Amino acid sequence: MAVIETKQLVKTYGKVTVVKGIDLSVEKGEIFGFLGRNGAGKSTFINMLTGIILPTSGSFSLLGAGGPNDEVKKRIGVMPDYTSFPESMTAMSYLKFLSEVSGKKASKEECLTVLQKVGLEADAHKKIAKYSFGMKKKLGIAQAIIHDPELIFLDEPTSGIDAESVVHVHQLIRELHQQGKTLFMTSHNLDEVEKLCSRIAIMKEGRIVKMGSMDELRSFYQTRIVVKIKHGNIPESEETRLLQWLEGAGEELERMDNRLQITVGQEKKIAEIIRAFNQCKVDVYRVEVEEPTLEEIFLDERNQHGG
Template identity: 30%
Template sequence: MTTSPAVWCSGLRKQYRKHVAVDGVSFTVGRGEILGLLGPNGAGKTSVIKILLGLVRQDAGDVLLLGRPGRDPKARARVGYLPELFRYQPWLAAAEVLDLHVRLAGADVPQHERRECLAAVGLADRAGDRVGGFSKGMQQRLGLAVALVARPELVVLDEPTSALDPLGRADVRDLLLALKARQVAVLLNSHLIGEVERVCDRVVILDRGKVAASGTLAELLGGRELRLRLDGVDARAQARMAADGALTCDGNLYTVTLPDDRDGLVPKLVADLVGLGVRVHAVEPARMSLEDRLLDILRSEH
C-alpha cells in the first residue's frame, strides 16, 4: 500500500474582494521531503499555507494532509506550524509556553522530551526564563520548539529564520535535515533563497497567485558549467570535452555544460585531459544559483 503524501493540494483558489491571491495552485509534499515555497511579496505563499492549515477557507480546490481532508482535526493534530507573525504570552516561561501548546495539541509528551525539544533549538538554559525578556531571535527559536514538540509528521514553517543570526540559521538547517532523516515532511516558506537551496529537495515558485515553476533543484537549475583554463588542447582533447556536454572556447578558457551532477564525472574528465597531454591550470565548477533562476522565471512572467 502506497503511503499518501504529507501534503496534497489541487486547484487552490482564493479571492479577497477583487484581488485573486491564490489561482489554481497544485503541488505535493512527500513524506520525509523538504519542499521550499518561493516567490516575491504578494505571490500568495502565506495564503496557500493558511489554506492548507484550515486557517483560511479556499474558494475552490482540495487539500489532503497526511491522507486526510485538510480540515480534519485528526490531520491537523499531526502538523507543527510556525507562523511568520507569532506572539507568546510574555509572562510565561519558555517551558510553560511549551506545556501550553502540548495541552492544546492534546498530545502525550513527557517532560524529558519537552526539555529535549528546547535543547534542540538552543534554549535548554532558558527554559525557566520569561518570554518577555527574549530577543526576537530567541522567540523564533521558541516558536520552532512549539512547532516540533508534539511529534508532528508534517512541519510547516513560514519564514523560520528571518530573525536569526548566521549561527541560528545553521542550527535550523541542521534541525530540518534531522527531521528529514526521521521521515518528517517539511514545507518551508522563506525569502532566504540560499537557505532553501541548501536544504530543500524540491521547490515551488509562486508568482501572482500561480505556480510559475516547480521541480527539483537539478530540474530548475539545469546542468552545471565546468570552466577549465587549459594549454596544449588538440582535437582529441576537444572531442573528449565535447563528449560530456556542450563545449565553448574563448582563448585558453574552455566551458563545458555538464548534463547532471553524477559523482566522478569532473575528476574523470580532468584525468583524461591530463592523460592526453593537456596542461590544466584551473578547474572551476559553476551552476546558476537558485536566486538567478528565480529572477529569470519572475522576469519572464511579467
C-alpha cells in the same frame, strides 16, 4: 504517499485573488521549499492548509485526509506568526500547555529537550515578553515540533536570527528529516533552500511558475553553461583544427596559455569537447563547470515574468 495534495486551490479576498488555482503534491519524507517574494501568496497558501483560513474553492488533503480536518491537525506542526505568543507565560509553561492541548502531553524533560534543540534551554523559565525577535522565532519552531508531528510547516524559519542560530536551525531541520518527518518550508534565503530542500516550487503572483528538484530547475534554465578547461600543450599540427572545431562547438571562446573558457548550450557538449582534446592528443587536467545558483534561477524567473 502524498502527504500534501492540493487541487485547484484558490483564495479570493473581495475582488483580489491571492492564490490562483494551485495543484501541488508533496511526498512523505520530503523537505519541500516554497519560494516567492512578499505578496506572492505563500503565507495565504499555508494558512489554508493549516486551517487558519478556508479556501474560496478547490480542495486539499493532508496525511491522506481531506481538509480542513481537526483530527489531522494533531498530526501536523505549524510555526506561528511570532506576534501570537502569550507574553505572560514562560517558554516551558507554554510548551507544556500546547502539548496538553494537542493530546500528546510532554513531560518537563521533553519540553526542555525541545528547547535545547532550538537553542533556548537557558531561557526556558524566562517570560516570553522578555524574548527578542530571534528568540520568538526559535520558540515558534519549538511549538511546531513539541507534539512530535508527522508533517511540519515552517514559515521563514531563519529570517531575523543570527548566523549561529541559523546553523542550529538547519541542523534541526536535517534531524527532523532523518526521523522521517515531512517538512514544508517557505524562505527568502535562497542559499538555505538550495542546501536543505529536495524539491522547490517558485510562486509568483498567486501561481506556481516552476517546480522541481534543484537539478531539474537548473537543467530547465541552463541555456548557458560556462566550461573552463586546464589542458596540456596542443601539438602544432593539431592546433588550427582543434580551435576551428571549438569555435563551432560553443560561444565566447577565450584562451590563455594552457587554459580555455567556452560557453556551451548543452551539457553533452562538454563530453564532445573532452573527446576532441583526446583525439588531438591533448591531456585534459581539469574541467570546471559554472552552473546557475538557485538565486540566479529565481531572479531569472522574476525577469521572465516581468517581476
